[in-house]
Amino acid sequence: MKEKARCLIIGSGPAGYTAAIYTSRANLNPILYSGMEPGGQLTTTTEVENFPGYPEGISGPEMMEQLKTQAQRFGADIRNGIITSADLKSNPKKITVDGQTEIEAETVIIATGATAKYLGLADEAKYAGMGVSACATCDGFFYRKKPVAVVGGGDTACEEATYLAGLASKVYLIVRKDFLRASKVMQERVLNDPKIEVLFNCNTAGLFGENGVEGAHIVRHMGEANEEKFDINIQGFFLAIGHKPNTDLFKGQLDLNEVGYIVTKPGTPKTNIEGVFAAGDVADPIYRQAITAAGSGCQAAIEAERYLSEKGL
């Protein structure tokens, strides 16, 4: 099946939905594909307290529903589907959805976001869905009154540890360095929470358990003279060690940086290919906030509109 679009938006986080709001209001009749995780990363968070306009805060999933409804109100065509290939160099650009539908799009806005990283231990795969998770807010509920661990020392790890402390019986925070890199306020929350024990200078060597995670093998001061090995008893093992941008589909076409983020012309959402724009975390290794993603979605929409009118499309 073939279809034509003036503007195709890939991704349904704050960047994608904001691009959809702006492009639909500009009569570009955008089609948006939601991708693997409809609503994006914010659907895996609890309370969003820092998005302007919500003085009492709002839950991540609720906010994403509202953005979706707002885009649909102006006619954005929001669909479930995963982009399986993209030829961005042709004009119009050719995008295949679910290996079947081919969309010929004059402009493409890439807002595919970023995905949680894992340590790479075989045990993470072995216990997937059986104690291993990269989303405390999605899965924390299953560990009420049970001991758990969170890996990482950044804001995500501290946020997740604090969240889990409200549910679990005990939370270990496994930090590979001797400090937390999270912001001061997040660090203080963690360090002052009696339910959280921070294991500094520690790495995870593996997990164990019969029918699910029952514990983790920890190595303190790995490879050093004072190396020490011990086990902790946990039933949930949560990864919070950063993210990988979702750009595999565009390798070899778009300019990407050394870790895979889309490189845009400074201060704009323009990629190295005319008519292709990037918005949100997929092009932002630095700020990675809902509000900055929404802002760049708006910029991408305005640039798509300008491109179409300049080309008379």
Ligand code: NDP
């Ligand atoms: P970060 O990159 O900031 O932190 C990743 C953490 O994981 C670091 O402590 C890092 O250790 C650790 N880590 C990475 N790889 C491994 C590994 N293989 N083994 C063990 N530990 C590892 O990612 P975050 O997801 O925490 O945050 C990303 C961005 O989002 C930041 O800019 C953050 O400020 C922001 N953010 C803001 C929030 C808020 O304001 N509410 C909430 C969440 C995130 P090391 O320090 O040794 O490198």
